[in-house]
Amino acid sequence: MGLPPFELLAPGSVEEASRLIAEEGAVPLAGGTAIVPLMRQRLFVPARLVSLHRLPALAEISPSNGGGLWVGAMASLRAVETHPLVREDYPLLAETLGQVANVRVRGSATLGGNLAHGDYRLDPPAALIALGAQIRLGSARGVRVLPIEDFFLGFFETAKAADEILLGVELPPPAPRTSSHYLKFTAHASADWPCVGVAVHLRWEASGRCEGGRVVLTAAASKPFEVRGVEEALRGTLVSEAAAQKAGELAAEQLDPIGDASGSAWYKREIAPALVRRALIEAARRAPWRAG
Ligand SMILES: Cc1cc2nc3c(=O)[nH]c(=O)nc-3n(C[C@H](O)[C@H](O)[C@H](O)COP(=O)(O)OP(=O)(O)OC[C@H]3O[C@@H](n4cnc5c(N)ncnc54)[C@H](O)[C@@H]3O)c2cc1C
Numbered sequence: 001m002g003l004p005p006f007e008l009l010a011p012g013s014v015e016e017a018s019r020l021i022a023e024e025g026a027v028p029l030a031g032g033t034a035i036v037p038l039m040r041q042r043l044f045v046p047a048r049l050v051s052l053h054r055l056p057a058l059a060e061i062s063p064s065n066g067g068g069l070w071v072g073a074m075a076s077l078r079a080v081e082t083h084p085l086v087r088e089d090y091p092l093l094a095e096t097l098g099q100v101a102n103v104r105v106r107g108s109a110t111l112g113g114n115l116a117h118g119d120y121r122l123d124p125p126a127a128l129i130a131l132g133a134q135i136r137l138g139s140a141r142g143v144r145v146l147p148i149e150d151f152f153l154g155f156f157e158t159a160k161a162a163d164e165i166l167l168g169v170e171l172p173p174p175a176p177r178t179s180s181h182y183l184k185f186t187a188h189a190s191a192d193w194p195c196v197g198v199a200v201h202l203r204w205e206a207s208g209r210c211e212g213g214r215v216v217l218t219a220a221a222s223k224p225f226e227v228r229g230v231e232e233a234l235r236g237t238l239v240s241e242a243a244a245q246k247a248g249e250l251a252a253e254q255l256d257p258i259g260d261a262s263g264s265a266w267y268k269r270e271i272a273p274a275l276v277r278r279a280l281i282e283a284a285r286r287a288p289w290r291a292g
């Protein structure tokens with residue numbers, strides 16, 4: 001089925017884009033991989049698409065003043081995944097992006113479009129939360145910055161106001177001794193949406209003991225879900241089977257999954273603790289002190 005008629009606008013500044021999307025029936029257009037199929041199926045019929053492609057500054061990936069990394073919203077998932085600084089300093093993000101859809105989709109899809117879409121099954125938010133990223137939103141009213149976990153409010157619901165453009169995300173300076181893993185469990189084919197995805201980011205003391213870490217699940221609740229109490233459960237341990245098991249139990253106690261085509265709520269609750277345990281064991285296996 002062809003696309004319904006729409007007007008295409010291409011503003012030259014964030015302020016202008018913000019004013020345009022504030023009007024009824026107008027939405028931003030980035031890579032189009034989410035919005036175009038919805039329009040084709042007439043599930044979403046906006047009167048005006050406000051293309052962000054004339055804002056090249058939004059596609060930048062560059063070291064930030066604070067020692068971290070700035071990733072502009074219009075950077076494609078593939079550009080982020082393959083960027084040398086991402087691969088070197090934030091391997092969790094590169095590993096996660098490498099498992100989103102397929103190379104063709106990742107070449108068009110942008111990080112900003114991914115996050116703004118707000119789908120509870122998206123892979124990147126879990127990794128970005130585990131890494132402690134912040135999100136920057138801009139409008140004609142100004143700029144605001146949020147911890148990325150506060151951006152996701154619920155089922156397809158984000159903190160983005162109608163006139164706000166997602167400008168990008170800021171990754172914190174890389175910590176000295178870390179290891180990580182993104183474990184994506186899919187029910188049908190490997191290049192599929194996750195049934196449950198688990199992002200693990202661990203920090204290690206020079207002694208080789210775990211200093212703490214974050215475990216964030218996707219597709220297991222109406223928004224990305226961080227398992228509470230993991231920091232305390234892992235601190236001072238070597239992240240043995242027993243410690244990883246404990247973290248899995250915490251996930252099982254806290255989760256209230258929603259079922260979908262990739263797995264029922266019951267199935268997701270059953271499988272999540274095992275995935276948390278496996279993801280932790282693999283992240284610990286990659287610890288710098290184990291590598292030598
Ligand atoms: C076949 C297929 C498989 C997929 N599999 C996965 C998967 O396994 N895991 C996964 O995480 N994702 C998956 N996706 C989703 C994909 O990651 C998203 O479609 C993509 O990231 C959206 O980015 P985009 O640039 O194409 O956004 P668009 O389609 O252009 O926009 C998406 C939404 O975000 C809004 N928007 C876009 N950019 C901005 C901005 N800068 N500021 C404010 N609002 C904005 C748009 O108005 C729209 O509402 C899959 C998609 C396809 C087509």
